[in-house]
Amino acid sequence: MSVQEVAVEAYREALPALGASLVGGLLAGLVLGGMRSDLQTVEGLLVLVPALLATRGNVYGSFGARLATGLHQGLIEPRVRAGDRRLRAAAAAALANGVATSLFAAAAAVAILSTLGLPVAGLGRLLGIALVAGLLSGVTLTAVVVAVVFAGYRRGHNPDTLVGPLVTTTGDVFGVLFLLIAVRTVALLLGAA
DSSP states (O other), X not given: OOHHHHHHHHHHHHXXXXXXXXXXXXXXXXXXXXXXXXXXXXXXXXXXXXXXXXXXXXXXXXXXXXXXXXXXXXXXXXXXXXXXXXXXXXXXHHHHHHHHHHHHHHHHHHHHHHHTTOOOOOXXXXXXXXXXXXXXXXXXXXXXXXXXXXXXXHTTOOHHHHXXXXXXXXXXXXXXXXXXXXXXXXXXXXXXX
């Protein structure tokens, strides 16, 4: 294969994923822009947003890379089967890591902002927001990663090319959306208590 053929193939696989990434990033920005009042109401939430979004891309990008490696090595099949322990274990580990890092980020934000003497919502409120957002986005991203990696592989695409842009974008879009849902859900629950 010539250098030109390799370059054409790389662009053919990567451009649709990058285009989706661009559109998804704009959608995430629109949702975040619509959260202004929520960001002002929950002190410290703005500090938490980048940490939560970064962990989505990191945790679920690693999950996608692990799946891609398993497919390339023949350790897993490109389909979801009830008895596939490797896939279930990898998905459970990704979900647990995503939720744990969300909770850690919330606790760290409270500790750092309190130490600096800056206003911050209570630990319970930020932990609740991080937990709800982490669970909702984790379940969604697990399903998206599995679907994208397996479908891409079955269609002859290199899943490593798809994972980066699509997981990061999906993590941003759903991360911000579920953060908004989490903020409002926790506000309702704490308001009712």
